[in-house]
Amino acid sequence: MSKVCELTGKKAMVGNNVSHAMNKTKRRFEANLFKKRFYIPEEDKWVTLKVSTSALKTINKIGISAALKKARTNGLLK
Structure with a gap:
């Protein structure tokens, strides 16, 4: 499973x-x-998404x- 937000990418x-x-060594900054x-009331079903915290804020807003x-x-x- 990839570590990519499904709504924002x-x-x-x-x-x-x-x-x-x-001294510099490589590291990764993972997405939260x-x-x-x-x-989703229009489709009358539940969906499971892997989302970032910024995507959660967007969902709460729009x-x-x-x-x-x-x-x-x-x-x-x-």
């Missing part, structure tokens, strides 16, 4: 750990993802139906 970024001596169930529609237009959902 957020995924891990790559950066450096920097020590006091300025949660598995969450949502009820609603799950509008967020799914926006993700479909951006090509993130089928």
